[in-house]
Amino acid sequence: MSKASLRESSSETPAVSQARRDAAPAGDRPAADVEMARVLGTVPFRMALDASGAGIAHWKHDPLHDVIEPMSHHVVMAYNGSVQRMERRSGRSVAIGTFRPGVVIIIPEGSSSRWDIPRPVDVVQLYLPQTTLKRVADEAEAGSLADLLERTAHPDPVTSRLLLSAADVLEGNEALDTLFRQQLMDLLATRLLAAHSGSSNMVAPARGGLAPKTLLRAIERLRSDSDDDVSLAALAAEAGLSRFHFCRAFKDSTGLSPHAWLRQHRLEQAMNMLRDTDASVVSVAATLGYSSQTAFAAAFRKLTGESPSDWRRRAR
Template identity: 35%
Template sequence: MSVASSQFGPAHDALARVLDQAPPVIDEPLRGMTRLTTPWSHGALHDHLGGMDGHVIITYYDEPQEIVWRRGNERLAGETRSGTITIIPEGHEGRWDIAGPIGVSHVFLARQRLAECAEQLSGGGQIDLMARVGFEDPAAARIMELLGREAANLDASARLFTEQATDLLVTQLVRGHSSFAALQAPARRGLADWQVRKVTDYMRQHLDEPIGLDVLADLAGLSRFHFCTAFRLATGETPHNWLVNLRIERAKQLLAKSDLPITSIALAVGYETPSAFSASFGKRTGMTPRLFRQRL
């Protein structure tokens, strides 16, 4: 059975066309024509996927693989590892490149089910899901694992469990991966600890490169504007100051534990010239890099 077709087309049929195999969708739909799959596997994907009817939520099993979505100048990337999810909102189209094979399970979420949850949380109004690619959300991933395990069991107790677990998943999606979340989260508490860790880890791994706000905002799953506000609430620092502090701390380590020339250290922590590095280092330490090294 398929959900009603729209201008885009049923999501599981669209996936079947680009994957050359049909997702194992359970025949019996849940409330609101929501569909589940059991865990399954498919190979690599390098193709354009058109807009679909309804939202597609995916979690992953087995060995991690790189996953990338592109549309024009837009790009999202991640890994298909345990504890992460991908969200393809209704009508969202673009090119997908996924190294395979990967283990997956899917929830095909009709707009009606999302609207029911949105009504309870926001009192009405349209709520849009955000696109996610290999995005860290252990709670949502765990719920989806449970749904995948129970999907093929059609007795009364399993049916009750899957309906309630799906409600929990939808609530998590609205709270953490929607326009409602983007508006509410910064005003409430800033970034979650895992978001600060993810952004900080990325900064540390790319200290020698230019790092733009758009990339950091994507990592946290927020717009650029909301990310800057939320980051300041969570850390007391702007993203720029946080990055500069990480660069200076790394420079201190290199000055203390290596014989690298100061010019090389400047490049290693993201400064194009020794003078820019010295100015930034002096502002935060009160001395030049050379003097810092001499006093060790």
């Protein structure tokens, strides 16, 4: 987008923007990643989306003085940078906040506001469809679904920490990254319902672990070579549970989330191949589904503190 276009967008008043928001049908609103790319005038440092446009994006962008138009997703942001003041205008309402680690920003689906941020920003964003929020509310038996509240630099270290973790966990392995993103989306949706909606309903308590046979079937799926088998939807359907209750029950049974269990399993596979075969590191990475040797080495080092080659030399 040109600088001229950005200036034209910035000149629109909040009142005009509010009127456009009210007039625009929900189906005509852009997806969050599209609107963010327009208003930020750059590309994300890292992004992972599914077909619905739901996902996570890590942006590093310049100072912002522009109007964010109504989007078809809820947007939740966690800040990762030096402390700075910012201003957000929605209609006649003005909110002045302080960006710092541990705070969150929430832009509910369909809302619009003008932003004035004087310095560069490092931020991780969650794009959450209303359908996902409703499904999680139904599965968690949280009662009627209330609207998300608009938040501006609102203290919430739990949500901030969860969202910022996403920027570092994507490993270049499609099965692991997809499963992690699905779990994180559900977990963050649960947190938003509990802490940032107009409802005081609490999420239903856990119902205990999986039955032994159900747990074995879930583990067989996680060990499968098919990425379709390890989707959260497939795992939950096999167990006859919602995604929400499956994740809770699996962790009660194993002490690990499905994503953490699969990551540990892939690490054990990698160690066995490095120790017991002469397969190259490139071959091990490809066999385990990593997009590159670099992605595999980074994931291996994160869990073991060593590169695959160094670990192999020490283990033999």
